[in-house]
Amino acid sequence: MAAAAAGETPPLQANYVFGRAWPDLNEGLSYTDTFCGADAETTASLINFYSENYKSSAPLPGWIHRIRNGQITVDGQVVTDPDMILREGSKLVYHRLAWKEPFAPHLLQVLYEDxxxxxxxxxSGLQVLPKGIFQQRTVLAQLQWKEWKMPPSSCSKRKNVQLHPVPVHRLGRGTSGLLLCAKTKLAKVQLASYFAEGAANAEKKRDGTEVGKERKISKFYRALVTxxxxxxxxxxxxxxxLVHYPGVAEGLYVACSSGxxxxxxxxxxxxxxxxxxxLVQVEIHSGRPHQIRIHLAYIGHPLVDDPLYCIGGQPKFHDLESTSTDISFAYDGGYERPLxxxxxxxxxxxxxxxxxxxxxxxxxxxxITAPLPHILQTREERCDPQVDT
Structure with a gap:
């Protein structure tokens, strides 16, 4: 449970659970472009623009399918003619059809609130922010859907309040536990600066530079390693x-001397x-993606059941099915993608x-403390209910 230091203003009611069940389909996505006449020789038509600039999204027949299906607008008007000639400065919007996202838990526990x-x-299993196949089933969506108790209108910080809390750092989809979210713009800036200072201090310590400033935030994780x-x-x-990795468009984070x-x-x-x-406790002084998984694997002790990182902090390159090179496409016009x-x-x-x-x-x-999963508790913590877990 959460605990505040002596003298701290009492928090609002905490230790409650909220969350709305996910709709069967998400709301789809929209991608906006502006046509530039400098490339007119090769992309003057609507179909040429999309098939040339977004080859990785769909084959030529797939883009034709999307256009004829009414999924593209030009300057606010639906266009179904693939050969329409574009004008300089035209605003193009591709509307990706809604899809069913993979399973993800939807309930969140509030540990502390003010x-x-x-x-x-x-x-574990819930993504923090929209990315890839998860665009709706995220912590952010649940924060947006909930009605929050905000400061009274007479409070001076009212004008500083956001429409809903926003995460100020990330946890991996498979990582459980404490996630901080800011209700006000000032808190968002301050908390984000704490995490940035941690990363900067990590670099100074690596270079042998003394860091005299007191840390504003310290984060402690529990992990089970091999x-x-x-x-x-x-x-x-x-x-x-970052290195190239099959199935991850932006690359995968690994132990890397140039990182x-x-x-x-x-x-x-x-x-x-x-x-x-x-069973280990890990305190991180920086917050690189997958940092704990990579660092523990780097020293020869990957997390138990980690399907991705192996000894040395490198990924396990599984034999993945090669991307299809034929012209077949899925129901939405794009390439068949993994579910x-x-x-x-x-x-x-x-x-x-x-x-x-x-x-x-x-x-x-x-x-603030987040209760431990049973598998990450020590023998003492399992046997003594008075031990804070």
Whole structure:
């Protein structure tokens, strides 16, 4: 449960659950372009514009199908003629049809809430922000759908209030636990700056530069890893960067010498010799994508059941089906795409357990804790209900 430091303004009612069941289909997507006459020789017609500029989205017959299906507007008007000639500056909008997204949990637990921020306990399997195949089944959508208790109209911060809370950092889809969201613009800026400072400090420490400024936020995770760690504590400073990976358009984050600085402090909580596993606490001083998974794999101890990262912090390159090169297309005109999300983004055991931060407006220290899944509890925590988990 959440706990506030002595003297902190009492939070609003917390420790409740909210969430709306997902509709069967999402609302689809719209992609906007402006036609530039500089490319008129090759893209003067509507079909040429889309088939040349967005080859990875659909084959030529697929784009013709989309146009004749009324999925494209030019300057606000539906156009069904693929050979329509475009004019300089025309606004083009492609409307992607609605689709059913893969399963994702929809209930969220509120651990802490006040006029400035709210802390959620995110379940594993739920994406934070829209991306890829998940455009609606996200934490952000649930935050947008809920009616929130906001500061009274007489409060000076009222004009600073947003329509709904917004996440100020991310957790991987398969990672559970604490997620901070800002209710006001000021809180959003302040909290985001805390995370940015952590990344900057990680770089300074890697370069040997002393960091004298007191940290505004400290984040602690619980993880179950393969193998038995030899040392009780370890500090990992391996940089993290992007590489090409099948099925991930923007690339995959891995241990990479040319990547961005990252720092993780790993502490052993319990060695499970009979299972050849170790329960660890990880404090991160930066927040690179998949940082904990990569760093633990880098030192030879990948997360238990992690389907993506192996020893060394590199991905497991599975034999994936090659992209079809024929002209067949799906119901919406695009290439047949896998029904499952990005490979390897769930299945592991990682939980954002607790954090300590300086409140974004009062500057008082605040500690918030997210209850642990059973598999990530120590023997003592399982046996003693009084132990804070």
């Amino acid at each position: 006029d400035d921020m709210v802390a959620l306990n995110k379940p 193998g038995i760690l030899e040392h009780d504590e370890d500090v990992v400073t391996q940089p993290i960067g 961005k600085p990252a720092m993780s402090k790993v502490c052993v909580l319990e060695r499970l010799a009979h299972q050849n596993q170790t 499952q999300p990005v490979p390897g983004d769930c299945g592991y055991h990682l939980h954002a357990h607790w954090l300590v931060l300086s409140h974004p407006t009062t500057n008082k220290m605040l500690k």
